[in-house]
Amino acid sequence: MHAKVVVVGSLNMDLVARAERLPRGGETLAGDSFFTVPGGKGANQAVAVARLGGSVAMIGNVGDDAYGQQLRQALHVEGIDCQAVSVCDGVSSGVALIVVDAASQNAIVIIPGGNGLLTPESVERFDALLQAADIVICQxxxxxxxxxxxxxRARELGKTVILNPAPATGPLPAxxxxxxxxxxxxxSEAEALTGLPVTDKASAERAAERLLALGAGKVIVTLGAQGALFVTAQGSQHFPAPQVKALDTTAAGDTFIGGFAAALSRGMGEGEAIAFGQRAAALSVTRAGxxxxxxxxAEVQP
Structure with a gap:
């Protein structure tokens, strides 16, 4: 069976240390706990598609290390097509070194590893996956x-194209x-893309309208606890966020993207798919990692 969704993106191993506070420069600090968690925006979104009812293939790179084996296995057990997750000799897998304090503030260092070696040619090798898909997701x-x-290439093939511009540091190429x-x-990404402050629904709508003017088809600005704003040439629609007690917002955005894509791939309308993605993301923030x-x-069905 051909995957309906293809995710082209990153795979990282998150190395998470928890301590009472973040260390100062030159300081050695005793921590409370340490754990490793498969992550990376691309892999997270592929897992979200798979768990939320979509068929998905991943195109990306890992290094020739133990983390690379673990990252591929984490996708494999979810039923994700991993034929295009390639192993790069002589480099590490992507890792994120994360220190989290008692107030859940964190400091993160990301080493791209194999992710940095994902070239257009390495994606083109798996063009058959793109051709067979309905939806292509990038970050x-x-x-x-x-x-x-x-x-x-996805546009040339007539696919539905989703870009999650994360992490955005400035405007996208025109x-x-x-x-x-x-x-x-x-x-924050909408602000980086447009240079406009985004703090509420009204400012998010202004930023989204700027992005439409630049040529984007449709824009979804996710606003955390303030919900999501869907803006098209025909107008805007606000989707309130489900009310939950947040424990850890890691991968909430990735869960939304994956849920939205999975819902579209199963034939849901746009609004229904946004609301579905929100319900999935709301559940994700009540859990760690x-x-x-x-x-x-089964957990997200209304």
Whole structure:
């Protein structure tokens, strides 16, 4: 069976240390706990699609280390097509070194490892996966030329194209917008893309309208506890967030993207798919970790 959704993106192993506070420069601090969790925005979104009812293939890279084996296995056990998760010799897998304090503030260092070696040519090797898919999802944790090539190729093939512009540090290249059906930033990403402050529904709508003017097909601005704003040439619609007690927001955005794509791939309308993605994301923030927090379809059905 061909995967209906293809995710082109990153795979990271998250190395998480918890301590009472973050260490100062030059300081050695005793911590409380340590654990490793499979992550990376691309892999998280692929897992979310799989758990939330979609068939999905992943295109990405890992290193030739134990973490790489674990990252591929984590996808494999979810039923994700991993034929295009390639092993790069002589480099590490992508890792995120995360220190979290008692107030849940964190400091993160990301080493791209194999993710940094995902080239347009390495995606093109698996063009058959793109051709067979209905939906193609990209983020910004792999080299930008690779994202650019994938967006253009997916558009050329007539696929539904979703870009989660994370982590965004500034405006996107102008030529990207015409290839994007759904551009889905959070508040800070929408601000980085447009230079406009985004703090509430009204400012999110202004930023989204700027992104539409640049050529994006439709824009979904996720606003955390304030919900999500869906903006098209026809107008805007606000989707309130389900009320939950948040424990850990890691991978909430990835869960939303994966849930939205899975719902679209199963034939849901846009509004229904956004609301479904929100319910999945709301459940994810009540649990710790990246991939461990992503819920399953049976938990999210209304």
């Amino acid at each position: 910004l944790e792999v080299p930008l030329p690779t994202v650019a090539w994938t967006l253009a 030529e990207w917008f015409a290839h994007i059906d759904y551009l889905a930033p959070n508040e 990246a991939q461990p927090s992503i819920p399953y379809l």
